[in-house]
Amino acid sequence: MHSDLRVCASWSEHHDRPVYTLTTSCPECGGDAVNSAPAPYDPTDRYGEYRRALKRRAQE
Structure with missing residues (x-):
């Protein structure tokens, strides 16, 4: 899924x-x-597994 909103690629210059x-x-x-x-x-993402486990635990 992505956004339809776009930003100028070189806006900082x-x-x-x-x-x-x-x-x-x-x-x-x-x-x-x-x-x-x-x-x-x-x-x-090195910590994604732990973050998802915490989220599952909070839903229970």
Whole structure:
């Protein structure tokens, strides 16, 4: 699952603030726009197993 909201990929070089859009290009500079949502899962997460166990224990 990912967000439809995108942010200008080079906003730190061209803009003084992040520029958000729903299109694939930045409306201000015309550069590429990338997905603004972080990845929901990191397979290299060393503590994920413990975090999920705590969550399961809290639900019981």
